[in-house]
């Protein structure tokens with residue numbers, strides 16, 4: 001025998017021995033205790049309705065739970081898909097159900113539908129995140145925590161009779177690893193029986209060829225294996241919703257009345273409403289809740305913890321302790337912080353240097369400008385000085401001429417007063433003088 005086999009045998013826990021009891025002990029009441037505890041605690045169930053505006057989501061919810069949930073009609077002009085959750089407390093016998101219906105308002109109404117699935121994915125993830133945060137708390141209160149994780153997504157397919165739209169395929173593909181999807185053909189009364197049969201086959205074919213995983217009713221529990229297997233073959237359910245009551249025979253039934261006849265919601269020859277109600281509420285509600293926790297939430301939790309650096313074992317398959325992972329992560333975080341700090345400091349120094357250089361350059365430019373202005377000013381000053389000198393010279397010349405003229409004038413006056421007889425001669429002289437004076441002026 002190989003050494004590893006021996007090791008395994010010695011490490012294995014001993015098989016527990018079977019013993020028979022001498023009389024009634026009482027632990028056979030455990031299932032009843034469990035039921036009683038669950039009933040006291042109450043249940044929560046969260047349904048996400050995805051389908052285009054006016055496809056019949058609210059009507060179907062009202063029909064399924066046989067009540068009227070207060071919902072508003074959505075407009076066709078939303079600029080993006082918006083998730084609207086509404087929670088109700090329902091009671092049947094002594095069982096309390098906290099039911100949340102989440103509507104994807106405005107789905108399919110945008111011109112660009114590339115990101116229509118994103119708000120839905122984000123909403124589902126946000127509910128997982130809330131649950132994870134509660135689980136990671138030191139003082140957890142999961143017992144009375146309102147679990148808002150989506151347990152089922154009813155995907156309403158438009159009854160075109162052709163094929164699925166690419167928006168349907170893309171959205172279901174993005175959601176299938178996060179939520180249990182049950183596809184349903186809405187307003188099935190608007191499509192003929194033969195067309196419906198072909199439509200169902202086409203839809204299933206397209207889902208398979210595009211690798212979209214829809215929820216399969218479980219067949220591992222003997223009690224429901226048979227009915228679930230049969231129902232799996234009926235997917236997608238073709239449903240009709242109505243809260244209107246119509247008299248058929250002598251009974252009031254929920255139906256849609258047309259000029260040519262009545263479509264009864266609960267008549268299995270008319271639509272698959274009863275099948276949906278049976279599968280969703282009466283047979284598989286607990287499985288949907290369980291699958292959400294053990295499959296979809298588990299996947300989210302694992303990815304999230306791995307992202308945070310936690311793992312179950314190191315490279316050599318040695319179990320990793322939470323403490324060690326925390327320490328390693330802390331060290332990594334601190335060194336990253338230091339690196340970032342250093343980077344920022346360097347950035348700051350560079351920025352200061354850059355600003356300094358810029359300021360120096362500006363100073364130099366200003367200096368050059370000042371020197372230039374100074375030169376212009378000196379040139380102007382020199383020109384003004386020259387002009388002033390020229391003016392002075394002109395003034396001097398003028399003054400000289402003025403003085404000469406005044407001298408001549410006084411001379412002339414003097415001569416007139418001395419010799420009256422020589423009047424004619426002098427007259428001539430005076431004329432000459434006047435012409436000389438004019439020439440000076």
Ligand code: GTP
Pocket residue numbers: 052053054055056057058059060072073074075103106186187188189190239240241242256
């Ligand atoms: P929004 O919330 O506004 O997006 O609409 P909705 O998807 O909730 O649709 P709603 O239930 O308000 O129904 C819209 C219209 O479709 C109403 O006039 C309903 O009477 C009608 N309707 C609902 N279910 C069916 C159905 O199964 N068949 C037919 N023919 N009409 C239906």
Ligand code: MG
Pocket residue numbers: 057058059071072073074103
């Ligand atoms: Mg509605």
